[in-house]
Amino acid sequence: MDILSTAEAWMREGRSVAIATVVETWGSAPRPAGSHVVIDADGAFEGSVSGGCVEGAVVGEAAEVIASGEPRLLEFGVADETAWRVGLSCGGRIKVFVEKLA
Amino acid sequence: MRLDLLSRLNAARAARQAATVVTDLRTGDQRLVLDPSADPLAQAIGRALVSGKSCMAKESSGEDVFLNVHLPSPRLVIVGAVHVSQTLAPIATSLGYEVTIVDPRTAFASPERFPDVDLRAEWLDLASPSVGLDAFTAFAALTHDPKIDDPALIAALAAGCFYVGALGSRKTHAARRERLIAAGVDEGALGRIRAPIGLPIGAASPAEIAVAIIAEITAALRRPGERL
Numbered sequence: 001m002d003i004l005s006t007a008e009a010w011m012r013e014g015r016s017v018a019i020a021t022v023v024e025t026w027g028s029a030p031r032p033a034g035s036h037v038v039i040d041a042d043g044a045f046e047g048s049v050s051g052g053c054v055e056g057a058v059v060g061e062a063a064e065v066i067a068s069g070e071p072r073l074l075e076f077g078v079a080d081e082t083a084w085r086v087g088l089s090c091g092g093r094i095k096v097f098v099e100k101l102a
Numbered sequence: 103m104r105l106d107l108l109s110r111l112n113a114a115r116a117a118r119q120a121a122t123v124v125t126d127l128r129t130g131d132q133r134l135v136l137d138p139s140a141d142p143l144a145q146a147i148g149r150a151l152v153s154g155k156s157c158m159a160k161e162s163s164g165e166d167v168f169l170n171v172h173l174p175s176p177r178l179v180i181v182g183a184v185h186v187s188q189t190l191a192p193i194a195t196s197l198g199y200e201v202t203i204v205d206p207r208t209a210f211a212s213p214e215r216f217p218d219v220d221l222r223a224e225w226l227d228l229a230s231p232s233v234g235l236d237a238f239t240a241f242a243a244l245t246h247d248p249k250i251d252d253p254a255l256i257a258a259l260a261a262g263c264f265y266v267g268a269l270g271s272r273k274t275h276a277a278r279r280e281r282l283i284a285a286g287v288d289e290g291a292l293g294r295i296r297a298p299i300g301l302p303i304g305a306a307s308p309a310e311i312a313v314a315i316i317a318e319i320t321a322a323l324r325r326p327g328e329r330l
Contacts, residue, residue, distance in 0.1 A: 034172075
């Protein structure tokens, strides 16, 4: 099943769900704008927003978005402080929008 | 995202309808656009749909919005369960195309020759909607038999397939043009047929012809409006 169908199915099962979307990329970002990850409150996820480098951080942020209901715009890249922890090894930068499905 | 918007988006995608989700990145407000002409961002959405690339845009109010375009996955419909198709179908599948092969000749359209392909031993013409030709479909006529290829070509042109190719030499195609004109196809539509089919790479074997065809289809998909 594709990511957005998974999101709908999880929601109908009664799970709390967040959707993360790549909204902007610079340099050699591995996944294009529009790519999705769907995450539930337990941290289960499907899909990718990078080659695997920042999914962990996105899943962590998603838990807070699910709790608060407020969307967030995240930025990852080599120029970032966070890069040293969850940076993109490819040298690209990405912006990821995380929102709760309600 | 609201669940009802996601449901409508998924329904549009299932119906192979192009859809765009416009998201205000500050507030999270969203709208689903199925008819871009009626939207304030009609031009930006139109450009994103043609390029197939999701991108940022600005509302007239100055807000930054994200345009996420959802286009149906491309299809390849091949008429002719022939030798070229035996290579073309698996290459196209690996490139992400949903492949359907149609050939009314049951000796050709056998599952042994085409494992793991949507194979239909039937005729393709204007009266066969089940194959689902549309603007996100590439079409290749490969039987070399006018009574099978011609009605299928007429259907593919009428459906607005983004690529329409037909096997055969220039001489064969000249004769085909005469028949299609007699059948009522206009000159503009005829000009959309790629014939001889495939990029001119000197393809000799059936497998090489398949490579020439899939390369030409890729160019039609990724560089619409350019003829290589």
